[in-house]
Amino acid sequence: MVTFFMSDARNQARAVLEGPDIHRALTRIAHEILERTRGAESVVLIGIPTRGATLARRIAGRIAQFEGIEVPVGAIDVTMYRDDLRLRPARPLGRTELPPDGVDGRTVVLVDDVLYSGRTVRAALDALNDVGRPRAVQLATLVDRGHRELPIRADYVGKNLPTSKSEKVKVFLEETDGRDAVVLIKEDGR
Amino acid sequence: MKRHLISTGDLTRDDALLILDTAEELARVSERSIKKLPTLRGRTVVNLFYEDSTRTRISFEAAAKRLSADVINFSARGSSVSKGESLKDTALTLEAMGADAVVIRHGASGAPHRLATWVRGSVVNAGDGTHEHPTQALLDAFSIRRRLGRLEGLKVAIVGDVLHSRVARSNVLLLHTLGAEVTLVAPPTLLPVAVETWPCQISYDFDAVLPKADVVMMLRVQLERMNAAYFPSAREYSRRYGLDRDRFARLHDDAVVMHPGPMNRGMEISAEVADSARSTVVEQVANGVTVRMAVLYLLLGGSEPAIGGAE
Numbered sequence: 074m075v076t077f078f079m080s081d082a083r084n085q086a087r088a089v090l091e092g093p094d095i096h097r098a099l100t101r102i103a104h105e106i107l108e109r110t111r112g113a114e115s116v117v118l119i120g121i122p123t124r125g126a127t128l129a130r131r132i133a134g135r136i137a138q139f140e141g142i143e144v145p146v147g148a149i150d151v152t153m154y155r156d157d158l159r160l161r162p163a164r165p166l167g168r169t170e171l172p173p174d175g176v177d178g179r180t181v182v183l184v185d186d187v188l189y190s191g192r193t194v195r196a197a198l199d200a201l202n203d204v205g206r207p208r209a210v211q212l213a214t215l216v217d218r219g220h221r222e223l224p225i226r227a228d229y230v231g232k233n234l235p236t237s238k239s240e241k242v243k244v245f246l247e248e249t250d251g252r253d254a255v256v257l258i259k260e261d262g263r
Numbered sequence: 264m265k266r267h268l269i270s271t272g273d274l275t276r277d278d279a280l281l282i283l284d285t286a287e288e289l290a291r292v293s294e295r296s297i298k299k300l301p302t303l304r305g306r307t308v309v310n311l312f313y314e315d316s317t318r319t320r321i322s323f324e325a326a327a328k329r330l331s332a333d334v335i336n337f338s339a340r341g342s343s344v345s346k347g348e349s350l351k352d353t354a355l356t357l358e359a360m361g362a363d364a365v366v367i368r369h370g371a372s373g374a375p376h377r378l379a380t381w382v383r384g385s386v387v388n389a390g391d392g393t394h395e396h397p398t399q400a401l402l403d404a405f406s407i408r409r410r411l412g413r414l415e416g417l418k419v420a421i422v423g424d425v426l427h428s429r430v431a432r433s434n435v436l437l438l439h440t441l442g443a444e445v446t447l448v449a450p451p452t453l454l455p456v457a458v459e460t461w462p463c464q465i466s467y468d469f470d471a472v473l474p475k476a477d478v479v480m481m482l483r484v485q486l487e488r489m490n491a492a493y494f495p496s497a498r499e500y501s502r503r504y505g506l507d508r509d510r511f512a513r514l515h516d517d518a519v520v521m522h523p524g525p526m527n528r529g530m531e532i533s534a535e536v537a538d539s540a541r542s543t544v545v546e547q548v549a550n551g552v553t554v555r556m557a558v559l560y561l562l563l564g565g566s567e568p569a570i571g572g573a574e
Contacts, residue, residue, distance in 0.1 A: 150288065153300040153301070153302040153330075153560070153564075154300070154301060154302075158302065158564055158565055159565065159566050160566055161565055161566055162565040162566055162567050162568070162569050163560060163561045163562075163563075163564035163565030163568065163569040164565065164569070165281060165284065165285065166284075166285055166288040166289070167288070168288060169288065169291055199301070203295070203297045203299070203300075204295055204297070
C-alpha cells in the first residue's frame with residue numbers, strides 16, 4: 074500500500090483503497106444489488122452529490138454490463154435538509170436530478186461515498202420523502218467508517234473501515250478528482 | 264459581517280454567481296409537487312412594506328414560506344405607522360418580536376440602510392425610493408442567463424424612466440459586475456444626476472441601440488412619481504422610447520424583451536410585444552420567487568450569511 078505525505082507535516086495521509094480496490098468493491102455492490110432485488114427489478118439508484126452521484130452512475134454502468142438492463146440513475150441534494158446547517162455558513166447546493174419516471178413505487182438504492190454519523194442519510198430520507206413515495210429504500214456506501222449517531226445501517230458496503238473520530242476519510246474519484254482512492258488522514262496534532 | 268442585501272453594488276462577482284447558481288438548483292424545487300423545503304424552519308421573516316406592492320411582497324412571502332420560515336406581513340397602511348410611529352420604533356418592535364430578517368420596501372432612498380443599523384437580523388432591500396431594488400436585478404440577471412445561457416459580454420439596453428427607477432440602478436451595477444455591457448436609453452430629462460459615473464453607456468437614441476442589443480429591458484414610466492413635465496406627452500414618449508411592433512422587428516432574432524412590471528401597455532411596451540414568445544415578463548415573476556428563496560437561504564440558512572454587503 075502506498076503512503077502519501079501531505080504538505081502539512083502534522084497531517085499524515087494513507088490510501089486505504091486504491092483504484093482497483095474501488096473497482097472491485099463497486100463490482101461486488103452491483104452484484105449484491107442484483108441478487109437482493111431479483112435482478113434490479115424496479116430499482117432506482119439515487120446518489121448523494123457529488124461523489125455519491127458519481128458512484129451511483131458507476132454502479133448503474135456495472136449492472137448494465139452484467140445483466141444488460143438500464144437502471145434509472147439520479148441524484149438528490151440533501152443540503153437543505155441537513156440538521157447542521159446552522160453550525161456553518163450557508164453552503165452551495167448540489168444538483169438534484171431525478172429520473173423521468175420518479176421514485177414512486179420503486180426500490181430506491183441511496184448511494185453515498187462515506188457513511189459516518191448517518192446524518193446525511195437521514196437528510197436524504199427526508200429529501201426523498203418530498204419527491205415521492207418509494208416502495209423501499211436501501212443504502213449503499215463505498216466506505217463505512219463507523220461512529221453512527223443515528224439508527225442507520227447500510228445494506229451494501231464497499232469496505233468497513235475502523236477509524237477514530239479524529240481521523241478524516243476522503244474519497245477521490247476519477248470523474249471529479251482525477252484519480253480513484255480512499256484516503257485516511259490522521260491529524261497528529263490532536 | 265456580511266448580513267444584509269441593500270445594494271447590488273455590495274455583491275462581488277462570486278456572491279452574485281452563488282445566488283444565481285443556488286437559484287438554478289432551487290428552480291427544480293418549484294417544478295415538483297411538494298414545493299416546500301424545511302431549511303428555515305423556526306426562522307421569522309418580516310415583510311415591512313411602506314409602499315404599495317403586490318408582486319414583490321407576494322414573491323417574498325412565497326419564497327419565505329417555501330423555505331418553511333414564519334412570515335409576518337406588515338404594511339404601513341392601517342398600522343401604527345399611520346399613527347405616526349417612526350421607522351426606528353417600528354424596527355425595534357419587530358426586533359423584539361424576534362425577526363431574523365426584515366424585507367423592507369420604503370419610499371425613501373436609504374431607509375433599508377438606516378434600518379440595518381438598528382436591527383440584529385438581516386435586512387433585505389425590496390425597493391427603496393429611487394435608489395435600489397437588488398432582488399429585482401438578481402431575478403433579471405437570472406432570467407437572462409436562463410434564456411441566453413450567459414451574461415458575460417451580452418449587450419443590455421435599459422430603456423425608459425431611469426430617473427425614477429430603482430431597478431435600473433441595481434441592474435446596471437449587477438450586470439456590470441457580471442460582465443454584461445449596459446446601455447441606458449432615455450430622454451435627458453429622465454436620467455438622474457451623475458449618471459455618467461455609473462458603469463454603463465448612455466444614449467438618447469433608442470433606434471441606434473436597438474439592432475445591437477441582446478436584451479432590451481423596458482422600464483415602467485412611473486407616472487405616480489412624476490410631479491413635473493419630463494416629456495411633452497405620453498404619445499411622444501411612446502413614439503421615441505416605446506417598444507412597439509416596428510422596433511421589435513428590428514431586434515436580432517435571439518434578443519429577449521424584459522419588463523419588471525407592472526406594465527403600462529401601449530406606453531413603454533405594446534401589448535403585442537409584451538405577450539410575444541421573446542418576452543420574459545411572465546418568467547420573471549416565477550424566477551422572482553426562486554431568486555428570493557436563494558437570497559433568503561444564503562442570508563439565513565447558515566450560521567452566518569454567505570453573501571451580502573458588509574454593514
